[in-house]
Amino acid sequence: MPALLEVKNLATHFTTRDGIVKAVDGVSFTLEQGKILAVVGESGSGKSVTALSIMRLVAEPQGRIVSGEVLFKGDDVLKMNDSQVRELRGDRIAMIFQDPMTSLNPVFRVGRQIGESLVLHKGMSRKEAFERAAELLDMVGIPHPRERARDYPHQFSGGMRQRAMIAMALACDPDILIADEPTTALDVTIQAQILELMMEMQERTGAAIIIITHDLGVVADMADDVMVMYAGKQVEYGTSDQVFYRPLHPYTWGLLASLPRHDVDEKGALRPIAGQPPSLINVPSGCAFHPRCPHARGLCSADAPELIDANSGHLAACHISPDERLLLQPPGRGGGVR
Amino acid sequence: MTELLRVENLCKYFPVEQGVLTSRIGRKVHAVDDVSFSINAGETLGLVGESGCGKSTTGRCVMRLLEPTSGTITFDGRDVGSMKRTALKAFRRDVQIIFQDPYASLNPRMTIGEIVWEPLLVHGIGDREERRNRVKELLEVVGLNPEHINRYPHEFSGGQRQRIGIARALALQPKLIVCDEPVSALDVSIQAQVVNLLDELQDTFGLTYLFIAHDLSVIRHISDRVAVMYLGKIVEMGDWRGLYDEPHHPYTQSLLSAVPVPDPVKQRTRERIILQGDVPSPIDPPSGCRFHTRCPIAQFPKCAEEEPPLAEVAPDHRAACHFAKPFPINLQGGSADAG
Numbered sequence: 032m033p034a035l036l037e038v039k040n041l042a043t044h045f046t047t048r049d050g051i052v053k054a055v056d057g058v059s060f061t062l063e064q065g066k067i068l069a070v071v072g073e074s075g076s077g078k079s080v081t082a083l084s085i086m087r088l089v090a091e092p093q094g095r096i097v098s099g100e101v102l103f104k105g106d107d108v109l110k111m112n113d114s115q116v117r118e119l120r121g122d123r124i125a126m127i128f129q130d131p132m133t134s135l136n137p138v139f140r141v142g143r144q145i146g147e148s149l150v151l152h153k154g155m156s157r158k159e160a161f162e163r164a165a166e167l168l169d170m171v172g173i174p175h176p177r178e179r180a181r182d183y184p185h186q187f188s189g190g191m192r193q194r195a196m197i198a199m200a201l202a203c204d205p206d207i208l209i210a211d212e213p214t215t216a217l218d219v220t221i222q223a224q225i226l227e228l229m230m231e232m233q234e235r236t237g238a239a240i241i242i243i244t245h246d247l248g249v250v251a252d253m254a255d256d257v258m259v260m261y262a263g264k265q266v267e268y269g270t271s272d273q274v275f276y277r278p279l280h281p282y283t284w285g286l287l288a289s290l291p292r293h294d295v296d297e298k299g300a301l302r303p304i305a306g307q308p309p310s311l312i313n314v315p316s317g318c319a320f321h322p323r324c325p326h327a328r329g330l331c332s333a334d335a336p337e338l339i340d341a342n343s344g345h346l347a348a349c350h351i352s353p354d355e356r357l358l359l360q361p362p363g364r365g366g367g368v369r
Numbered sequence: 370m371t372e373l374l375r376v377e378n379l380c381k382y383f384p385v386e387q388g389v390l391t392s393r394i395g396r397k398v399h400a401v402d403d404v405s406f407s408i409n410a411g412e413t414l415g416l417v418g419e420s421g422c423g424k425s426t427t428g429r430c431v432m433r434l435l436e437p438t439s440g441t442i443t444f445d446g447r448d449v450g451s452m453k454r455t456a457l458k459a460f461r462r463d464v465q466i467i468f469q470d471p472y473a474s475l476n477p478r479m480t481i482g483e484i485v486w487e488p489l490l491v492h493g494i495g496d497r498e499e500r501r502n503r504v505k506e507l508l509e510v511v512g513l514n515p516e517h518i519n520r521y522p523h524e525f526s527g528g529q530r531q532r533i534g535i536a537r538a539l540a541l542q543p544k545l546i547v548c549d550e551p552v553s554a555l556d557v558s559i560q561a562q563v564v565n566l567l568d569e570l571q572d573t574f575g576l577t578y579l580f581i582a583h584d585l586s587v588i589r590h591i592s593d594r595v596a597v598m599y600l601g602k603i604v605e606m607g608d609w610r611g612l613y614d615e616p617h618h619p620y621t622q623s624l625l626s627a628v629p630v631p632d633p634v635k636q637r638t639r640e641r642i643i644l645q646g647d648v649p650s651p652i653d654p655p656s657g658c659r660f661h662t663r664c665p666i667a668q669f670p671k672c673a674e675e676e677p678p679l680a681e682v683a684p685d686h687r688a689a690c691h692f693a694k695p696f697p698i699n700l701q702g703g704s705a706d707a708g
Contacts (some may be wrong), residue, residue, distance in 0.1 A: 218419035223627035248629030289561035291590035303561035
């Protein structure tokens with residue numbers, strides 16, 4: 032049986048006045064049924080564009096998926112015609128966006144927006160869909176769901192809007208839920224509610240989740256697998272435990288070392304990554320991270336490292352050899368010995 | 370240690386305007402309600418809370434960018450509220466602010482040299498040549514290339530722009546800097562650079578910070594003392610260690626337990642308190658303790674009727690809760706670590 036979702040060598044480029052932006056440049060991964068994959072990286076690393084490309088939502092003609100395959104249950108989404116893609120979107124693959132303030136339509140009642148996909152994909156009548164929308168709102172923990180379904184988005188708070196977005200995404204019982212920074216705009220206590228809700232829903236429906244975030248705490252909270260991106264490329268991929276406790280790539284080391292932690296006893300000095308993120312128009316030669324990497328050597332600026340399996344499915348794209356890595360690994364990060 | 374800033378019973382209410390012609394008097398947003406704290410010279414006080422809790426308004430009142438509704442602010446022994454033009458101008462030299470958004474807080478039509486230069490010009494410091502040298506020196510101090518003095522803000526990345534904002538704040542050699550969410554718009558690797566820079570500058574120039582942020586980990590890292598705000602009030606305040614190790618107020622406890630830690634095993638095993646519902650509106654804040662509508666340990670009718678005072682619960686540690694009790698936050702995770 033083919034995997035639920037298999038992305039192979041995906042590349043999405045944007046044409047701008049200043050040149051071609053290689054937002055996503057050769058990304059491959061597999062998502063199995065019921066798993067949670069976190070995509071981590073800083074702004075401009077290509078995590079959102081990866082998600083949009085899977086959904087075929089990249090704005091054309093500036094943006095173009097230039098190569099790759101996105102196999103959903105074996106069928107290539109990139110080769111589908113528009114109506115096939117529309118059948119997939121919202122029905123089999125649903126998306127939750129970062130900003131619940133702007134991703135709901137202000138002129139339609141919340142219930143109608145949630146029910147829209149049911150009318151489109153499940154052939155329900157408006158009325159049935161509205162009823163179902165109220166049930167969904169109840170499921171995501173909105174009090175008085177029948178009345179609230181008649182409200183407009185501005186009558187909802189930020190946390191409630193994000194709940195409504197989740198209800199909308201789950202309406203058709205999708206196989207994959209893509210959540211792009213679902214809690215970034217929310218306060219921590221509300222974030223905790225939403226993450227809890229997403230995991231609860233995932234257990235109930237068995238959907239696979241791709242969560243895109245820059246918050247490593249959220250990753251540790253939810254993810255089974257983690258993909259770390261830098262300048263449009265994957266630099267590391269592994270299970271959550273592998274990436275947090277035995278990280279392989281110097282960029283991942285840098286990310287972990289720059290975080291202030293409130294869960295460790297002493298205030299350790301933060302060790303930031305030097306320099307600035309690269310421009311995606313003039314990506315550094317070889318390994319894109321080499322100008323900021325404390326362990327870079329001649330080879331790194333000449334040759335782009337391949338993503339190779341270092342240890343039972345734990346992949347990294349780095350020239351540092353495994354033996355050398357043992358010596359370099361920054362101390363005191365999660366012990367590294369669990 | 371000498372006290373640099375004292376804020377007593379600070380209140381700031383904003384009138385709620387309804388309709389075009391009728392500005393109804395009476396309804397007010399209680400943005401900051403009876404807040405008192407002090408900061409010693411050379412110290413960092415972290416002010417933390419969720420959006421709308423009044424932390425930024427407090428910062429702006431301290432600088433008199435907003436006129437407080439009531440309360441007194443004493444800076445270096447002088448009453449800020451009664452300052453008139455000359456005294457206020459001198460005060461503004463001593464107190465500077467760094468804003469959250471490095472994109473919106475720099476004038477796009479000015480070169481970075483002009484931006485850092487402007488405070489020197491306004492306060493008539495040095496002659497042309499001296500100012501120019503001072504600007505170059507400041508750019509170097511914050512880690513920018515002084516040769517970029519003639520470039521415009523759009524030529525810089527977010528982290529570099531925040532450095533420009535910091536150079537501008539440093540230009541007049543202030544005593545107190547109000548840092549209003551200075552790193553929350555930045556990526557983690559850049560955030561760490563700016564936090565380290567602020568730390569270094571504090572050591573070099575003996576600065577005092579009022580550091581406002583919603584990120585509890587950043588606040589813990591940078592602060593000597595921390596105040597937690599909820600709906601316009603300080604609910605808990607104290608030495609960073611006591612407050613993070615043994616929070617006494619249920620709001621602080623739930624905040625700390627809600628922040629996910631970047632460690633999967635700890636995260637899976639730690640205890641969490643998930644608050645129900647949203648923050649109530651500050652227009653009609655709840656009676657009694659403002660947190661009682663979401664509080665997991667509220668007892669009625671006491672909590673809904675009586676407002677708890679900010680009372681001492683341990684040395685240099687105060688909490689405003691009728692049932693304050695230490696709650697050791699188990700952040701190390703439940704798993705017994707072998708080794």
